[in-house]
Amino acid sequence: MKLTKTDFLIYRDCAHNAWMKLHRPEVYLASPRSAFDLALLETGNEVDEMARGLFPGGILIERGDVATTKQLITERMPVLYQPVIETEHFSTACDILVWNNTLGGYDLYEVKASSGIKGDRAKAELYTYDIAFQVELLRNAGVPLGRFHLVHLDSDYVREADLDIFSLFAIRDMSAEVEALRDQIAAEMETAFEFMNRDQPLPGPCSCITKGRSNQCTTFAATNPDVPPYSIHDITRIGASRRKLADLIDQGIFAIEDVPDDFPLSESQANQVLVAKHRQPMIDETAISDFLGRLSFPLAFLDYETNPAAIPRFPGYGPYHHIPFQFSLDVLATPDAHLRHHEFLHTDPTCPDTALIAALEAAMPAIGSVLTWNQSFEKGINAKLGDRNHAARPFLEGVNARIVDLMNPFKQQAYVHPGFKGSTSIKSVLPVLAPDLSYKVLDIQEGATATTKWNDIVTGKVDAAEAERLRSALLTYCALDTKAMVEIWRGLHQIDVQRRATM
Numbered sequence: 001m002k003l004t005k006t007d008f009l010i011y012r013d014c015a016h017n018a019w020m021k022l023h024r025p026e027v028y029l030a031s032p033r034s035a036f037d038l039a040l041l042e043t044g045n046e047v048d049e050m051a052r053g054l055f056p057g058g059i060l061i062e063r064g065d066v067a068t069t070k071q072l073i074t075e076r077m078p079v080l081y082q083p084v085i086e087t088e089h090f091s092t093a094c095d096i097l098v099w100n101n102t103l104g105g106y107d108l109y110e111v112k113a114s115s116g117i118k119g120d121r122a123k124a125e126l127y128t129y130d131i132a133f134q135v136e137l138l139r140n141a142g143v144p145l146g147r148f149h150l151v152h153l154d155s156d157y158v159r160e161a162d163l164d165i166f167s168l169f170a171i172r173d174m175s176a177e178v179e180a181l182r183d184q185i186a187a188e189m190e191t192a193f194e195f196m197n198r199d200q201p202l203p204g205p206c207s208c209i210t211k212g213r214s215n216q217c218t219t220f221a222a223t224n225p226d227v228p229p230y231s232i233h234d235i236t237r238i239g240a241s242r243r244k245l246a247d248l249i250d251q252g253i254f255a256i257e258d259v260p261d262d263f264p265l266s267e268s269q270a271n272q273v274l275v276a277k278h279r280q281p282m283i284d285e286t287a288i289s290d291f292l293g294r295l296s297f298p299l300a301f302l303d304y305e306t307n308p309a310a311i312p313r314f315p316g317y318g319p320y321h322h323i324p325f326q327f328s329l330d331v332l333a334t335p336d337a338h339l340r341h342h343e344f345l346h347t348d349p350t351c352p353d354t355a356l357i358a359a360l361e362a363a364m365p366a367i368g369s370v371l372t373w374n375q376s377f378e379k380g381i382n383a384k385l386g387d388r389n390h391a392a393r394p395f396l397e398g399v400n401a402r403i404v405d406l407m408n409p410f411k412q413q414a415y416v417h418p419g420f421k422g423s424t425s426i427k428s429v430l431p432v433l434a435p436d437l438s439y440k441v442l443d444i445q446e447g448a449t450a451t452t453k454w455n456d457i458v459t460g461k462v463d464a465a466e467a468e469r470l471r472s473a474l475l476t477y478c479a480l481d482t483k484a485m486v487e488i489w490r491g492l493h494q495i496d497v498q499r500r501a502t503m
């Protein structure tokens, strides 16, 4: 079994996981790829293709076509895209090879859909090994070599009228770093090859047993069957304290309900464990009343959907700047008033900024609190909108000054429920406070899918009928985000009303 570059890089991160990928694909891919992961893949391909414009006139090699690659290299074809190189144990597809007449060898360009490695040691190591693996393979396959480069997006780039790919991309010469690994990489690759071809995986538990849930890969449950689905690994921010996890594991404790009462935990961790044990919520009615008392009517519940395009589509945008293409706004004039719903969705392939701001100005009440969930996101979108559209800046700054985060009572432990499982995401809180409202029945159930489907509409990937269906699904999804906030506010309001009635 030949090892690909991806296999090798996964192996360097976690040998156990890499072995499962090759030998137990049904476990490794137990859950289908998320919309987020698929969007990442698509972005990577899009950036790869765009970077080829830096070295025009090349030949694109078909996936897996080693023979054509070999022939074109022998003919010294000046530019090759996706050339496929294999040796007895390894295979890889390089992004771009460019013949360097001066050095009499091919320069390698590895394209990444991310900003550079400055200040990020983990990324610098990953990318260096990524290129070193390819160089080792090229060298062993007898390809004459020149310099080795990383091509990445320049996060300082801001698009003007036209896209300038020579400013969008930055190129970093990694030859010295890669050459420094020359002896080491060959040995590491052979060790990886031997490990990956062994018959049996390493015995469990794997090393993520002492890490928080967010570190664990898809094979964790198969390798650690003693760990229940809701476990000590789900205790909020427990990953920051591996010693605590290790202490619990040493005592044979995996279930969250089994954590001893006197075990040292932070307040939010202890509360999470306590409600799980007693299966009862903890509600600080006074704190909830204080939070609600700081709100002023009319209440406006605001939610944006955005697309963080890697390649800036419109003037004023840089790599991964969010394009706000949709909002939902629900307005409640008084606690018992009829809810007024406003919505906006831009599905032209043009910049949505102007139309979105106009629609928001028309719908937004002049006074009152603006409620969002995780305020930094909506505030950040408004700030960037104001930067690109100076005339609207006072309005957008005014909205930001009125924003209140509806997540705060949950973050600040005024309401802790076993059903939240330590999370304060709206998708964890909603089923408890408004069980009749559910994302699970929707065609679009989360933001990553929303952004992908919007992209499909505006780039013409779907026909008119499908675009109309997706448009409707997007409106339903975003409307539920604000409706969910309204219902959560109502749940808190009800607690406040009952408290006052008993005072």
Ligand code: SF4
Binding pocket: 014, 015, 016, 017, 206, 207, 208, 209, 215, 216, 217, 218, 219, 220, 223
């Ligand atoms: S859960 Fe962690 S240690 Fe275990 S296989 Fe996955 S990445 Fe490796």
